[in-house]
Amino acid sequence: MTLLRIEGVWKNYRHQSVLRGIDLDVAPHEVVCLIGASGSGKSTLLRCVNLLETIDDGAIHLDGDEITDVRADVDEVRKRIGMVFQSYNLFPHMTVLDNITLAPRKVHKVDRARAEEQAGELLARFGLADKAGEYPDRLSGGQQQRVAVIRAIATQPRLLLLDEVTSALDPILVTEVLSIIRELKDTGMTMILATHEMNFARDISDTVCFLDGGVLLERGSPEQIFSSPEHPRTREFLQRVLDAGRL
Amino acid sequence: MTDEVTDEVTRPARSARQLERERIRRRQAVRSSSIATASTIVFLTLVAVLVTNSPGWPRVRETFFDPEWFVRSLPDVLQGFWTNVKIFLIAEPIILVVGLLVALARGLRAPVFFPLRVLAVVYTDVFRGVPTLLVIMLVGFGLPALQLTGVPSDEITLGVIALVLAYSAYVAEVFRAGIDTVHPSQIAAARSLGLSHGQAMRHVVLPQAVRRVIPPLLNDFVSLQKDTALVSTIGVIEALRQAQIYAASKFNYTPYLVAAMLFILLTIPMARFTDYLSARAARRRGPGGA
Numbered sequence: 402m403t404l405l406r407i408e409g410v411w412k413n414y415r416h417q418s419v420l421r422g423i424d425l426d427v428a429p430h431e432v433v434c435l436i437g438a439s440g441s442g443k444s445t446l447l448r449c450v451n452l453l454e455t456i457d458d459g460a461i462h463l464d465g466d467e468i469t470d471v472r473a474d475v476d477e478v479r480k481r482i483g484m485v486f487q488s489y490n491l492f493p494h495m496t497v498l499d500n501i502t503l504a505p506r507k508v509h510k511v512d513r514a515r516a517e518e519q520a521g522e523l524l525a526r527f528g529l530a531d532k533a534g535e536y537p538d539r540l541s542g543g544q545q546q547r548v549a550v551i552r553a554i555a556t557q558p559r560l561l562l563l564d565e566v567t568s569a570l571d572p573i574l575v576t577e578v579l580s581i582i583r584e585l586k587d588t589g590m591t592m593i594l595a596t597h598e599m600n601f602a603r604d605i606s607d608t609v610c611f612l613d614g615g616v617l618l619e620r621g622s623p624e625q626i627f628s629s630p631e632h633p634r635t636r637e638f639l640q641r642v643l644d645a646g647r648l
Numbered sequence: 649m650t651d652e653v654t655d656e657v658t659r660p661a662r663s664a665r666q667l668e669r670e671r672i673r674r675r676q677a678v679r680s681s682s683i684a685t686a687s688t689i690v691f692l693t694l695v696a697v698l699v700t701n702s703p704g705w706p707r708v709r710e711t712f713f714d715p716e717w718f719v720r721s722l723p724d725v726l727q728g729f730w731t732n733v734k735i736f737l738i739a740e741p742i743i744l745v746v747g748l749l750v751a752l753a754r755g756l757r758a759p760v761f762f763p764l765r766v767l768a769v770v771y772t773d774v775f776r777g778v779p780t781l782l783v784i785m786l787v788g789f790g791l792p793a794l795q796l797t798g799v800p801s802d803e804i805t806l807g808v809i810a811l812v813l814a815y816s817a818y819v820a821e822v823f824r825a826g827i828d829t830v831h832p833s834q835i836a837a838a839r840s841l842g843l844s845h846g847q848a849m850r851h852v853v854l855p856q857a858v859r860r861v862i863p864p865l866l867n868d869f870v871s872l873q874k875d876t877a878l879v880s881t882i883g884v885i886e887a888l889r890q891a892q893i894y895a896a897s898k899f900n901y902t903p904y905l906v907a908a909m910l911f912i913l914l915t916i917p918m919a920r921f922t923d924y925l926s927a928r929a930a931r932r933r934g935p936g937g938a
């Protein structure tokens with residue numbers, strides 16, 4: 402059974418192919434980590450899945466529907482997919498509560514009282530109950546990113562995309578964001594994460610994919626990829642990460 | 649927050665060094681304000697002496713600063729000025745709405761809206777290029793000449809139409825600049841949540857854009873307040889026209905001074921308010937910039 406099927410996806414920017422025939426299946430409740438050097442195409446792949454970019458060949462299916470069909474309703478597709486960005490991208494003119502309830506209220510037509518109640522429950526669950534009325538600029542980076550995660554899951558998406566959600570954070574704040582992601586895995590959320598946190602990737606993923614120059618070079622269980630990578634490029638990459646002290 | 653309060657409470661008595669420092673600071677503050685006062689007085693005296701000793705001064709005083717004419721013309725000029733205020737109050741809200749709609753039309757990418765987009769571009773290009781006075785005369789004299797049914801013929805309405813046409817083009821550009829300052833990642837975040845283009849605009853982009861363009865918009869308001877005097881050319885009896893009537897019949901220009909004073913009294917509060925908002929925005933952004 403597959404929730405998301407990526408088939409031979411190509412993405413070109415001007416003279417450069419950034420994704421070169423990516424194939425990837427994601428099962429319900431599966432957590433997939435995308436690893437690879439900066440510029441290897443991790444963000445682009447996530448943005449293609451969320452239709453923030455249009456692909457140049459191939460197809461992407463969600464729950465059996467082709468979402469890359471040119472006639473597909475992009476807003477309808479995005480209702481079913483949540484995304485969290487490296488730079489949080491909270492709405493600075495809205496309180497934490499309004500950031501979280503905006504999509505439930507305006508897109509999913511939940512009434513305000515119900516939306517706020519659900520947001521309150523999520524905030525409490527992730528230790529942010531006292532921040533509901535704050536504006537984003539009054540929060541630490543870690544808190545902002547946790548709010549961004551809550552905002553993305555408040556609409557109960559089928560799939561959550563996380564793009565290097567801890568890269569902009571001080572090391573000390575990384576843990577609080579990673580723990581919320583771990584908790585989401587326990588609730589059965591299907592996730593694709595682009596990450597540089599190799600320990601975390603090893604710990605949380607069901608499948609690790611190594612991207613190199615827009616090609617999905619190697620995939621497998623975390624043990625397989627981190628302990629006995631087959632491809633020399635994967636070994637090279639992991640060695641560099643190891644040298645940099647990040648594994 | 650609570651940290652600051654406890655800091656305040658537990659702060660130890662200031663050291664002798666700090667007390668001395670604060671004493672010097674106070675002394676410096678007193679000194680700079682007395683210097684400012686003194687230099688202002690010297691400057692004003694100099695200007696007054698220079699003007700009143702100029703050869704033409706007696707004549708200028710008579711024709712521009714005649715207290716009797718000041719008092720006599722004030723009620724009529726003031727009444728005319730009320731027309732300026734009315735024109736401003738009617739035109740400004742319409743300008744804000746039209747300007748915003750034009751700015752939004754320029755951002756529409758869907759093919760159905762292509763004509764609308766082109767119209768918006770042509771409109772802003774044309775009306776930013778033509779002098780406001782010319783727009784007023786073309787609308788004021790040209791529109792009635794068409795003799796179309798339903799076209800208003802009273803001068804005030806025509807004046808308002810002309811000002812709306814001229815100013816909405818500027819205001820549209822101000823709004824568009826504001827919309828452009830909102831980072832694309834904000835739109836990406838809104839769209840990724842499933843908001844449509846329109847919803848993203850309405851709930852995410854515009855609220856941020858409008859906040860940022862309030863100072864330049866107020867600046868355009870100030871400018872519009874003054875330009876209401878231009879409608880005198882198509883026969884609206886407003887402050888400038890009233891002053892002109894006096895000046896022409898009595899050969900005394902004091903009524904012009906009255907009109908000028910009334911305009912200044914109207915624009916100063918707006919200008920100060922703009923300064924206040926800009927300063928507040930700068931403070932919000934902090935010393936490090938946005």
Ligand SMILES: Nc1ncnc2c1ncn2[C@@H]1O[C@H](COP(=O)(O)OP(=O)(O)O)[C@@H](O)[C@H]1O
Nearest residue numbers: 414419437438439440441442443444445446595
């Ligand atoms: N909008 C764009 N225009 C042109 N090139 C882009 C654009 N976005 C990304 N790229 C290029 O695509 C490649 C992959 O980028 P990205 O997906 O961000 O990689 P990663 O997230 O793995 O660091 C990079 O070489 C980058 O320069």
Ligand SMILES: [Mg+2]
Nearest residue numbers: 443444445565
């Ligand atoms: Mg990236």
